Amino acid sequence: xxxxxxxxxxxxxxxxxxxxxxxxxxxxxxxxxxxxxxxxxxxxxxxxxxxxxxxxxxxxxxxxxxxxxxxxxxxxxxxxxxxxxxxxxxxxxxxxxxxxxxxxxxxxxxxxxxxxxxxxxxxxxxxxxxxxxxxxxxxxxxxxxxxxxxxxxxxxxxxxxxxxxxxxxxxxxxxxxxxxxxxxxxxxxxxxxxxxxxxxxxxxxxxxxxxxxxxxxxxxxxxxxxxxxxxxxxxxxxxxxxxxxxxxxxxxxxxxxxxxxxxxxxxxxxxxxxxxxxxxxxxxxxxxxxxxxxxxxxxxxxxxxxxxxxxxxxxxxxxxxxxxxxxxxxxxxxxxxxxxxxxxxxxxxxxxxxxxxxxxxxxxxxxxxxxxxxxxxxxxxxxxxxxxxxxxxxxxxxxxxxxxxxxxxxxxxxxxxxxxxxxxxxxxxxxxxxxxxxxxxxxxxxxxxxxxxxxxxxxxxxxxxxxxxxxxxxxxxxxxxxxxxxxxxxxxxxxxxxxxxxxxxxxxxxxxxxxxxxxxxxxxxxxxxxxxxxxxxxxxxxxxxxxxxxxxxxxxxxxxxxxxxxxxxxxxxxxxxxxxxxxxxxxxxxxxxxxxxxxxxxxxxxxxxxxxxxxxxxxxxxxxxxxxxxxxxxxxxxxxxxxxxxxxxxxxxxxxxxxxxxxxxxxxxxxxxxxxxxxxxxxxxxxxxxxxxxxxxxx
Amino acid sequence: xxxxxxxxxxxxxxxxxxxxxxxxxxxxxxxxxxxxxxxxxxxxxxxxxxxxxxxxxxxxxxxxxxxxxxxxxxxxxxxxxxxxxxxxxxxxxxxxxxxxxxxxxxxxxxxxxxxxxxxxxxxxxxxxxxxxxxxxxxxxxxxxxxxx
Numbered sequence: 034x035x036x037x038x039x040x041x042x043x044x045x046x047x048x049x050x051x052x053x054x055x056x057x058x059x060x061x062x063x064x065x066x067x068x069x070x071x072x073x074x075x076x077x078x079x080x081x082x083x084x085x086x087x088x089x090x091x092x093x094x095x096x097x098x099x100x101x102x103x104x105x106x107x108x109x110x111x112x113x114x115x116x117x118x119x120x121x122x123x124x125x126x127x128x129x130x131x132x133x134x135x136x137x138x139x140x141x142x143x144x145x146x147x148x149x150x151x152x153x154x155x156x157x158x159x160x161x162x163x164x165x166x167x168x169x170x171x172x173x174x175x176x177x178x179x180x181x182x183x184x185x186x187x188x189x190x191x192x193x194x195x196x197x198x199x200x201x202x203x204x205x206x207x208x209x210x211x212x213x214x215x216x217x218x219x220x221x222x223x224x225x226x227x228x229x230x231x232x233x234x235x236x237x238x239x240x241x242x243x244x245x246x247x248x249x250x251x252x253x254x255x256x257x258x259x260x261x262x263x264x265x266x267x268x269x270x271x272x273x274x275x276x277x278x279x280x281x282x283x284x285x286x287x288x289x290x291x292x293x294x295x296x297x298x299x300x301x302x303x304x305x306x307x308x309x310x311x312x313x314x315x316x317x318x319x320x321x322x323x324x325x326x327x328x329x330x331x332x333x334x335x336x337x338x339x340x341x342x343x344x345x346x347x348x349x350x351x352x353x354x355x356x357x358x359x360x361x362x363x364x365x366x367x368x369x370x371x372x373x374x375x376x377x378x379x380x381x382x383x384x385x386x387x388x389x390x391x392x393x394x395x396x397x398x399x400x401x402x403x404x405x406x407x408x409x410x411x412x413x414x415x416x417x418x419x420x421x422x423x424x425x426x427x428x429x430x431x432x433x434x435x436x437x438x439x440x441x442x443x444x445x446x447x448x449x450x451x452x453x454x455x456x457x458x459x460x461x462x463x464x465x466x467x468x469x470x471x472x473x474x475x476x477x478x479x480x481x482x483x484x485x486x487x488x489x490x491x492x493x494x495x496x497x498x499x500x501x502x503x504x505x506x507x508x509x510x511x512x513x514x515x516x517x518x519x520x521x522x523x524x525x526x527x528x529x530x531x532x533x534x535x536x537x538x539x540x541x542x543x544x545x546x547x548x549x550x551x552x553x554x555x556x557x558x559x560x561x562x563x564x565x566x567x568x569x570x571x572x573x574x575x576x577x578x579x580x581x582x583x584x585x586x587x588x589x590x591x592x593x594x595x596x597x598x599x600x601x602x603x604x605x606x607x608x609x610x611x612x613x614x615x616x617x618x619x620x621x622x623x624x625x626x627x628x629x630x631x632x633x634x635x636x637x638x639x640x641x642x643x644x645x646x647x648x649x650x651x652x653x654x655x656x657x658x659x660x661x662x663x664x665x666x667x668x669x670x671x672x673x674x675x676x677x678x679x680x681x682x683x684x685x686x687x688x689x690x691x692x693x694x695x696x697x698x699x700x701x702x703x704x705x706x707x708x709x710x711x712x713x714x715x716x717x718x719x720x721x722x723x724x725x726x727x728x729x730x731x732x
Numbered sequence: 733x734x735x736x737x738x739x740x741x742x743x744x745x746x747x748x749x750x751x752x753x754x755x756x757x758x759x760x761x762x763x764x765x766x767x768x769x770x771x772x773x774x775x776x777x778x779x780x781x782x783x784x785x786x787x788x789x790x791x792x793x794x795x796x797x798x799x800x801x802x803x804x805x806x807x808x809x810x811x812x813x814x815x816x817x818x819x820x821x822x823x824x825x826x827x828x829x830x831x832x833x834x835x836x837x838x839x840x841x842x843x844x845x846x847x848x849x850x851x852x853x854x855x856x857x858x859x860x861x862x863x864x865x866x867x868x869x870x871x872x873x874x875x876x877x878x879x880x
Binding site for chain 2 (some may be wrong): 044095096097098225226228229230231232233234236237238239241242244246292293294295362363364365366412413414415416442444445626629632635636637638639640661662663667668669670671673676
C-alpha cells in the first residue's frame with residue numbers, strides 16, 4: 034500500500050486535502066474482505082498552482098456518470114467553474130485505495146466526505162485571501178475560483194494566485210461547515226456529461242484501445258464446459274500461422290499475435306480434446322437442484338407473531354417465484370493490457386475494482402503491490418460484472434512468459450462463458466390478509482438470490498423474512514455456475530416476488546393494487562412517491578385483472594424509494610408483451626445531477642426489460658448455450674415504451690443510490706400489468722413469450 | 733483522407749481499422765453482426781465492419797466516427813448525442829452515431845418509429861435509447877435547418 038508520505042510526494046504543490054470515505058455501514062451488509070483498508074485517509078483533492086482542481090479517486094467511470102457528478106459536487110462546494118476540475122479516476126499510483134465501484138454508492142458514500150474536503154479547501158483559501166487582501170474573513174466570499182470582498186466584488190484574488198508556491202496540507206476533521214443545499218448553484222442543476230465529447234468522437238479510450246510498441250494480442254484456449262479437463266492438445270495448426278506464438282503453461286494454452294484477428298484465427302486451429310462433466314444440473318432442472326441444496330437461512334427481519342397473524346388472516350395466499358441466471362453482458366467485453374518492465378508492471382484494465390486488480394497482479398507475479406500500477410480507462414459498462422476480473426492473471430502470465438506487452442480481450446462468447454451471473458433464485462412467500470384488508474402475516478424466504486431489498490417497506494405487524502445463500506456464494510452444492518452482483522443484486526428478484534405477491538393479496542382482499550398498497554403503507558416517504566407516480570400515471574385503478582394491462586410495483590434499494598407503473602398490451606396468441614408506457618418516480622434524497630439521475634432511471638427501466646422478458650442463461654452440465662446476442666436477447670429499440678420519470682427532491686436526506694433502484698421494480702411491474710391485461714400470473718423470470726403463451730393456454 | 737495499405741484481403745475491416753490505422757473509435761462488441769458497435773459507412777452506407785472483408789472495400793470510401801467532425805466542429809449527430817446525453821458508458825456510441833448518420837442520409841426527417849426501426853440492430857446495454865431517439869430528432873432538425 035502506498036504510504037501517506039509517498040502520496041504527498043506525488044501530489045506536488047498546492048492545497049491538498051486528505052479525507053476518508055467511511056463505507057462501514059455498507060460493509061456491514063457485505064461479504065467483501067477488507068484487508069488493507071486504510072484508516073488514515075483514502076481520497077484527496079488538490080488545488081494546484083494553476084488554480085485547477087484535481088480530484089483523485091479510485092472510483093471508475095463505466096457509464097454511471099461519476100466523471101461528471103463528482104466534479105459537480107466539488108465545483109459547488111469549492112466555488113470553481115466545473116471546467117477547471119480534472120478528475121483522475123481508478124489509477125492506483127495516483128489515487129488512494131478504494132474497494133471498487135458498485136452498489137450505487139459512489140455519490141452516496143463518496144460525495145459527502147468529498148464535499149467536506151472541498152469545504153476545508155475553501156476555508157484555507159479564505160484564510161489566505163483574508164491575509165492577502167487585508168480584509169477580515171467575515172467580509173469575504175468565494176466565486177468562480179476567486180476570493181472576493183462581498184461588498185466590493187472587484188477586490189478579489191484568484192485561487193491560483195493564493196496557492197502560488199505554497200504547499201498546504203490538511204486532513205478533514207469535519208469541523209468546517211459545508212454549504213446548505215439551498216445555496217447550491219451548480220450541484221442539483223442539470224448538467225451535461227463531461228465525457229460526452231470524447232465519447233461521441235471516438236477519442237475516449239477503453240482498455241482494448243491501448244496499443245503499445247511490440248504488443249501481442251492473446252487468445253486463450255477455452256473449454257467447452259465449466260469443470261472440463263484438458264486431455265490432449267495439438268497446437269501445430271496454430272504454430273503454423275505466420276507470426277503466431279503459442280504458449281503452454283500448465284492449464285494455460287494461448288496463441289499470441291501482433292494482430293488480434295490473426296490470433297483469433299490461429300486459436301481456431303488448436304485441436305484440443307476435453308473431458309467434460311458427465312453430470313450436473315442444467316437450466317431445465319436448476320430449480321430442483323437449488324431447492325435440494327439450500328444453505329442455512331438467516332433472518333433478515335422479523336416482528337410480531339406469524340402464528341397470531343395466521344390465526345387472524347381470513348384469506349391466505351402461498352406462491353413460489355423463480356428467476357433464472359442472467360448475464361451482465363456489458364457492450365465492452367472484459368479486457369486487460371499488461372506491460373512488464375523489469376520490476377515494474379503496468380496494467381490497463383476494464384474493471385470496476387482497480388485496487389483488488391492490483392493485488393491480483395502482485396499475487397500472480399509474486400511481487401509487492403507497490404511494483405504494480407493499474408490504470409482504468411473508460412469502462413464500457415460493468416453492472417457488477419467487472420468486479421470479477423479473471424482475464425487479469427491470464428494476461429499477466431502471458432506477458433511474463435513472452436516478455437512482450439500483452440493485450441487480452443474476451444470475445445462475446447467468452448464474455449458469456451466467464452460471466453458471474455445474477456443467481457438463479459427461488460422465493461417462497463406465504464402471506465394473508467385479515468378482515469381489515471391489511472396484511473395479517475408475511476412469511477418470506479429467498480433462496481440463493483440474496484437478501485437485498487427484501488425488508489418490506491409496508492407495515493406488516495407479523496412478518497419474517499429469511500435469506501439463504503446469495504450472489505456471493507460459490508460453494509459446491511449450491512450454484513453450479515459462477516455468480517456475482519448484477520445491477521441491484523438480489524433486489525430485482527426480491528421485488529418481483531414481493532410485489533407480485535402484494536398484487537395477489539390485493540386480489541384476495543378484493544381491492545385494487547393502489548388502494549391495497551396504501552392501506553398497508555405507513556411510511557410517509559414511500560406514500561409520497563407512490564402518490565406522485567399515481568398522479569403522473571393518471572389512470573383509475575380497478576381490482577385486477579381489469580383487462581386494461583396496468584401494473585404497479587414499489588421498491589426500496591440503496592436508500593432510494595421507487596414507485597413504478599406500467600401499461601402493457603399482450604398478444605395472447607403469441608404470448609408477446611409490448612410495454613406501452615412506464616412511469617417511474619423516485620425519492621433518492623438529495624439530487625446532485627437531476628439530468629444524470631433521470632438518465633440512470635431511464636437506463637434502468639430500459640435495461641430491466643431484458644431480465645423481464647428474454648434474458649436467461651441456458652446451460653447444461655457446465656456448458657453455456659448462449660454464445661452471442663442471437664441467443665441472449667438484450668432490449669432493442671423496438672421494445673421501447675414511453676418512459677416518464679420524476680424525482681422527488683428530498684435534500685435533507687443527503688444523496689442516496691441512483692444507478693440501480695429503478696431497475697429493481699421492472700420485473701414486478703410488468704408481471705402485474707400482464708396479470709391485469711390477460712388474467713394470468715407469471716411466477717418465473719424471464720417472462721418469455723413462450724411462458725406467457727403457455728400460462729394463457731393453461732388459463 | 734486517402735491512404736494505401738497492404739493487408740490480407742480476407743481480413744475484417746474492423747481489425748484493420750483498429751490496428752493498422754489506429755482508428756480505435758470503432759468497437760468490437762460481438763463479432764457476428766449482432767450489436768452494431770462496429771458500424772462504419774462504406775460509400776455512405778452503413779455496414780458491420782466486424783463482418784466485412786477488406787476485399788469488399790478496395791477503392792471504397794470508409795467513414796469512421798473519427799472522420800465525422802471537421803476539426804473541433806462536431807457533426808450535427810455527434811453534437812446532438814453530446815447535448816442530449818445520448819450515451820453512458822459510450823462503448824456502443826460510435827456505432828450508434830454512424831448508424832444515425834446513415835439513417836438521416838436515407839431519411840432526413842424520420843418519425844420516432846422510423847428512428848427505432850433504423851437503429852434496431854444497435855444494442856446499448858446502459859439503456860440510453862430514449863435519449864438516442866431525442867438526439868436523432870434534434871440532429872435531423874439541425875441538419876434540415878442547415879439545408880434550408
